[in-house]
Amino acid sequence: MEIDWKNLPFGYIKTDYNVRTYYRNGKWGSLELSSSEHVDIHIAATALHYGQQAFEGLKAFMGKDGKIRLFRWEENAKRMQNSARGILMAEVPTELFKKAIYKVVRMNKRFVPPYGSGASLYIRPLLIGSGAQVGVKPADEYLFLVFVTPVGPYFKEGFKPVNMLLTKEFDRAAPQGTGKYKVGGNYAASLTSMKKAHDEGYANVLYLDSKEKKYIDECGPANFFGIKDNTYITPKSDSILPSITNMSLITLAEDMGLKTERRKVEEEELSTFEEVGACGTAAVITPIKTIVDDATGKAFNYGDEPGVVSTKLYNKLLAIQTGDEPDKYGWIDIVE
Numbered sequence: 001m002e003i004d005w006k007n008l009p010f011g012y013i014k015t016d017y018n019v020r021t022y023y024r025n026g027k028w029g030s031l032e033l034s035s036s037e038h039v040d041i042h043i044a045a046t047a048l049h050y051g052q053q054a055f056e057g058l059k060a061f062m063g064k065d066g067k068i069r070l071f072r073w074e075e076n077a078k079r080m081q082n083s084a085r086g087i088l089m090a091e092v093p094t095e096l097f098k099k100a101i102y103k104v105v106r107m108n109k110r111f112v113p114p115y116g117s118g119a120s121l122y123i124r125p126l127l128i129g130s131g132a133q134v135g136v137k138p139a140d141e142y143l144f145l146v147f148v149t150p151v152g153p154y155f156k157e158g159f160k161p162v163n164m165l166l167t168k169e170f171d172r173a174a175p176q177g178t179g180k181y182k183v184g185g186n187y188a189a190s191l192t193s194m195k196k197a198h199d200e201g202y203a204n205v206l207y208l209d210s211k212e213k214k215y216i217d218e219c220g221p222a223n224f225f226g227i228k229d230n231t232y233i234t235p236k237s238d239s240i241l242p243s244i245t246n247m248s249l250i251t252l253a254e255d256m257g258l259k260t261e262r263r264k265v266e267e268e269e270l271s272t273f274e275e276v277g278a279c280g281t282a283a284v285i286t287p288i289k290t291i292v293d294d295a296t297g298k299a300f301n302y303g304d305e306p307g308v309v310s311t312k313l314y315n316k317l318l319a320i321q322t323g324d325e326p327d328k329y330g331w332i333d334i335v336e
Ligand code: PLP
Pocket: 057, 218, 220, 221, 222, 223, 240, 241, 242, 243, 244, 245, 246, 279, 280, 281, 282
């Protein structure tokens, strides 16, 4: 099959291989290479019944020099360990995580989109409770697998401002719940609100904190940021996923001479931002054109074109990821 690299959606395309390993009797087994897209799973596995699972998302980029670059994979390894601790799963050691992602990328080199296509190879590590339990208890067996798939932009608009629905009707995560972990339950909890947003013509949902319904929280499958007075501002909350992209943008913004703040952001403050956007591995930077409050109908507008600061950050981040600019932060590892 010929892949149209320039028009890839953010979706699944079958590649040649995935890698897998099981945690049994208190230790991880060897890493297996598989060409099957399926797993054989116990009917009472905790992942199926009680949502004991976590995943990650990171990307590999083809450089002009023909080298494949991974972006900050160690942060994904750490975050997956944190998710595992959060819902009592066996942790995948960093070395095993590394071995798995390097192997799956190497074995699927022909699926790394070419330099300049705007696409990348999305890497999806997945950790699931595979052991049987009927009572609500953690499993004693786990499966860690990694597959890859070439992807284009998550929002079909690419680097074009989208509309977001600020919802007071739905919550994504509880203040002291699992919002800060990358576990499937959070995504299940977001489906209804996301469908409502899509049905009404919005790209995604902007959530408020679930307790007071006052502060900006997560932005669909991404973090939220706003720019004003030469400052990059992003919400501080215990129920959002600590985004590696956001963390990187904070560093880049500081280097560009912006001030940065991670603090609570009230809904009313939305009217004061010059630019706003969503950021994440899949979303990269997705500028936001309009935010509409589903309770009041109030709209916050930011213009039809990406803002100057968002554009600079976007270009800088991509240039580092593809190797067009030197990796002065040590964020890149080459897959030989
Ligand atoms: N928030 C949620 C809910 C996500 O699913 C993601 C994607 O991973 C992010 C934020 C962004 O995180 P990162 O930049 O590490 O991809």
